[in-house]
Amino acid sequence: MKKYIVAVVLLVGLISCDKKSKIEKAIEETPPISLKVYRFEKAFFETPPNELQNLKAEYPFFFPEGVPDKVWIEKMQNPLWKELFQEVEKKYSDFGKQTSEIEDLFKHIKYFFPTATMPKVYTVIADMDYNNKAIYANDKLVISLELYLGANHKFYEFPKYLEQNFEERQMMPDIVTSFSLGKIPPAREKTLLGEMIYYGKQLYLKDQLLPTYTDAEKIGYLPEQITWCQENESYIWRYFIEKELLYSADSKLPGRFTNLAPFSKFYLEIDNESPGRVGQWIGWQIVRSFMQNNEVSMQDMLKMDAKELFEKSKYKPKKTDE
Incomplete structure (x- = not known):
């Protein structure tokens, strides 16, 4: 069973890389652009x-x-x-x-x-x-x-x-x-989920337009801050679910989890270890999951309602070893 799962993962990875390389090849073959x-x-x-x-x-x-x-x-x-x-x-x-x-x-x-x-x-x-x-x-x-x-x-x-x-x-x-800003409509509902998906779309756009950039560079993190998010993804998600924050319109939530800040505010001991804007990073993973699991153009995805996108994303945070 483990060998089967590994094979499937490798196959999906190869298909994804092939699709990406086809896009990059097509872009390379387009006429050069000269900007003044x-x-x-x-x-x-x-x-x-x-x-x-x-x-x-x-x-x-x-x-x-x-x-x-x-x-x-x-x-x-x-x-x-x-x-x-x-x-x-x-x-x-x-x-x-x-x-x-x-x-x-x-x-x-x-x-x-x-x-x-x-x-x-x-x-x-x-x-x-x-x-x-x-x-x-x-x-x-x-x-x-x-x-x-x-x-x-x-x-x-x-x-x-x-x-x-x-x-x-x-x-x-x-x-x-x-x-x-001219391609992604503002979130219809001012919930934490709406904010996260908005920034997740923005970051996914960087995936496509800046393929040679690292995740840290795209979101403006230090490499160790990306590592922190990856290692704590399941904990962040569990906190959002247990505190029933996803559909909350509490005006303090953007300042805690999506706006520029020195750290995110869980009101726990981990706060000082965390980077700011972890909600943006989680939103990015949700959008990535959606695009992996649905046949939708990027242009159509950018216009989608946050709730619908989330429900169709099949997002599951990576489990962290206890």
Whole structure:
């Protein structure tokens, strides 16, 4: 019986890998995508103040109406801003590697979403808004390079759980997160399950669009945090079931289990060992299970109701040895 189970598992794995390789081969054979990258931060900090009007004419969308010119001139001349620009220049003076990665990402996007708009790419130095590191909107993709300088950069004064994602390798996952906002409808019911499935869809999208990235990189965890979730999956799930949290609309639950946080809040001794957002990770496993057990296109899955998706997922957490 054990040999039979192993054989079945291997067969399913081989079929899955073959299907994935066929998709990747098809994507490789599609025409190359060439995206135009505009280095706005270079233009801004290398433009003399007396030529500000020319810069505003070239990039009007970066200069909101009502903001006096003196604000921009002061920023151009501010020593701290200039130093930050120099730090960005040290790391990203040549953006060729990142441009190739973005083009490869959009080849994947175009394969799964043929009508998706190919954007103009703008790199900027913004205000260190970690909630908007990369923004895909309409025909523009804006990337805030000051938030990809490396977790231990001297300019960062953020909690460690945020800084761990200020790495170059997080750029593509952040782009997919922003892209997903236009593809995944918000949960109809504000339950914990709805939140978990929403983020699970987002993470599954990263599975398809970023096939060479690790699970840790896709969700923004350290490798040991992924390991913690894998080792404690059955315990997390049992806690959600026993506490009857799945269909609860308690407004505190997102802060405990799906929002950015230093750790998840079970109100147990394990809290400090856990990573934040374990609900997102569980939602990801549910969506993966659904896609393994149902013949549904990814586009249709993204639109599905959370409750229906969960019920059809046949999700069972991996048992942990006692």
